[in-house]
Amino acid sequence: MSSPHFETDKEPCIPVLFPDGRQEELGWRDVLLRAHLIKDLALPVPPAASAVLRLLVVMAARVSGLDARGRRRMTARQWAARRRELLAQPAGFDPDAVHAYFDANIWDLFHPARPFLQDPRLASQCPQRAGVNKLVFGRPEGNNLSWLSPHSDSDPQPVPSAQALWHMLIHHYYGAAGQWSVRTVGNRSLSRAKAGPLRSSLSFHPLGRTLYETLLAGIPKPDPSWPDAVDHCPWEEPLPHPDPDDDGDPVEGPDPDAAPPPVSSPGRLLTGRSRHAVLLIPAPDGRHVTDAYLTWATQKKFPALDPYLIHHVHADEPVTRRHRPRRADADRALWRDLDALLLAGDEDDRKGTQAKSGKGRYTVQRPDAFTTLNDLPPDLRAALRVRVYGFDQDGKTKNRTWYTALTPPIWPWTQECDPAAAERIAACRKAAEDIGAHLDRLSQDAWKQTTNSGSPRHLSPWTHSARTLYWPRAEATFWILLNEPARSARAAFAADAIDALRTATRPAIAQHFRAAEAVATALAQLRLRGR
Structure with missing residues (x-):
């Protein structure tokens, strides 16, 4: 019997919306190939959509050359000109570049040596599985009561592999801190994990008229300090050694106790800061996931500023605590964050409705991905909206609710375009x-x-x-x-x-x-x- 497979670059797993209102599920490869024909993503789970958009932005940077990896270093002006050139192409991304990129990497959720965004060593390092209900957000697990879901640990129901991908991504980006499955590495056994890099955050993404425009507009600006060839996404990391016997045994991966490589952009910044490790257990045909290992991936910190978050900058705090992302709050309407997107910087004081966040004065820093939007073509700037994804959580384990919102075209009101309106x-x-x-x-x-x-x-x-x-x-x-x-x-x-x-x-x-x-x-x- 053949091994289970679910190749995420080919299997339908990412819901998208077309201009005529039709929805369809596509693999990563087809999403990029048809990005110029797609209006928007259509994932029904906002934190999964936030994660998927980050992965797609990196893929778009790779196939378009806007990451400048392995190429002559571009200046900021050259990079902006190259992006405008790409936006003027009605046919979207170069199909040859898209196919070459996806053919060079492994996208299978159940690959024996390199399962997509997973660690195959968990099967031997974790004595106990977490259960499929622990994997899927919204299902009760353990001794928790089933209030709004028919699921229970006494009769766990498999989840379709496409949906398992969504929830795995949520764990990587918004995963909880605290007790998880015990993982033994060398002579050390630990069960505590740190919170995911986006936990309890509010994420802002420029939204174009097509997904092609959205992805190109969302690529973070170039920085002279970006490393070049070492900027790897998890699926781009070289295998430590080949598997000459091809016997399906997992090869060695990165040492969870070692210091992680420096965060580089866009690859490691957007896809390589997870502090959780996952291994999905498939059904024999690969169409469903029946169980999962969930535990810690690293205890180390990844100091970096996500380019889609509003940050409150406290100049009088230590460097490690100076930048604090604005937290998601389901009770806070989106319009109350508009000025943070439109102004280059804004000083405020923590009082009133923000008192729960702390005291003292701070500077509001707009998302870094928004700093180059004035270089976009005028017609796109005029139509540009902002998609917001929020996951209202506490800092450790409690999940309150997730939500999404969409602004009208606001870019003509920016401080750079219309200071009086801003x-x-x-x-x-x-x-x-x-x-x-x-x-x-x-x-x-x-x-x-x-x-x-x-x-x-x-x-x-x-x-x-x-x-x-x-x-x-x-x-x-x-x-x-x-x-x-x-x-x-x-x-x-x-x-x-x-x-x-x-x-x-x-x-x-x-x-x-x-x-x-x-x-x-x-x-x-x-x-x-x-x-």
């Missing part, structure tokens, strides 16, 4: 944040005065309701204010906050003797704040 957006966002934080404090104080209780440990019912009402109204007001530059943003958002607090507290006025006085005081202070 500053107006920043001013409106700051005014909304300030009024929202004031609403939180006043509603908390009003609740405390009405109920004659101490400071609540959590949001009071009034605060929770007022906040829920305020932010959707503030979003509508925000977009109106962009077209009315003479109108006071503070007054407009204060009016929204007043309406929200009145609506939230109206039932309590008749129920609590002191509610009317406390609410009236809060409303008066909101009016003053809006002046």
Whole structure:
């Protein structure tokens, strides 16, 4: 009986959307070959889409030569000119270059020596498998109760190999810290893993009119410090030694205890920073995954700045803690991050809705991939939108929810293109944040005065309701204010906050003797704040 195979470059595993609304699943190879005909990715799981897009960007850089690997080093101007030249080609990527790249590497999920993005040594280094339910996000595993899923560890159901690929990628990028399967390397046995490089992050990607434009626009800018031939993706790493017997025994891989190679771009930066190791166990026909090993891959750190994250830069902190990615928050609307994308730099202070992140002043650094978008052709810049992928998680083990969002074409509003519009957006966002934080404090104080209780440990019912009402109204007001530059943003958002607090507290006025006085005081202070 033949060994199971699932060649991800040929098997349908990446859902894509065409301009006519038709969806289809393609392998990596066909995604690049038809990128100029594809409108967008269509993965239903946002963190998997975030990971897939990073892999595709590196593949696009390889086949287009924009990584400059093995070539004469290009200056930034030459690189930008080469990208504009590629964008002017209606036929997309060179098919010969695409086929040559995929033919040179191993893409099989179940290859005996080099399974795609996996470590075959786990079969001998881990005494226990994790189970397919541990692999698939959203399934209950272990002793956890099954609330919204029919799955249980007593009867684990196989997962299609294409979906197993998605969830494996989520573990590599967003994997949890803490206890995993025990892995023995040499004389050392460990079961603790570090968090994935994108855990709890909010990822921003320029979105073109076709996937071809999206990939080329998303390639990080060239840097003179990039290593050349050593910038390997995991699937590009040379096999340590050949397998002369061709007996299917896995060859030796990188030492998990050794210091990792320096992070280089784009390969290692976007695909080589996983701190988790995975090995999928296939069904005999390779169409499903029935089990998996999941454990730690390295305990070492990979100091690097992901080019698709907004970073808060604290100049007074140690170097290792100076850059902090903006965290995903399912309760935070996307428009509140627009100014961080449009301004080259923005100083803010941590207070109000950002108080949970820390204290002190910081500088907001836009995603590095956005710094070269002004070199794109004018028609593409005018149509460029931003795709956002968020995975609301804590720093260790809890997963709250994932989400995605899409902006309108915003690039004409950048500080480089329209400074007045960019500053107006920043001013409106700051005014909304300030009024929202004031609403939180006043509603908390009003609740405390009405109920004659101490400071609540959590949001009071009034605060929770007022906040829920305020932010959707503030979003509508925000977009109106962009077209009315003479109108006071503070007054407009204060009016929204007043309406929200009145609506939230109206039932309590008749129920609590002191509610009317406390609410009236809060409303008066909101009016003053809006002046």
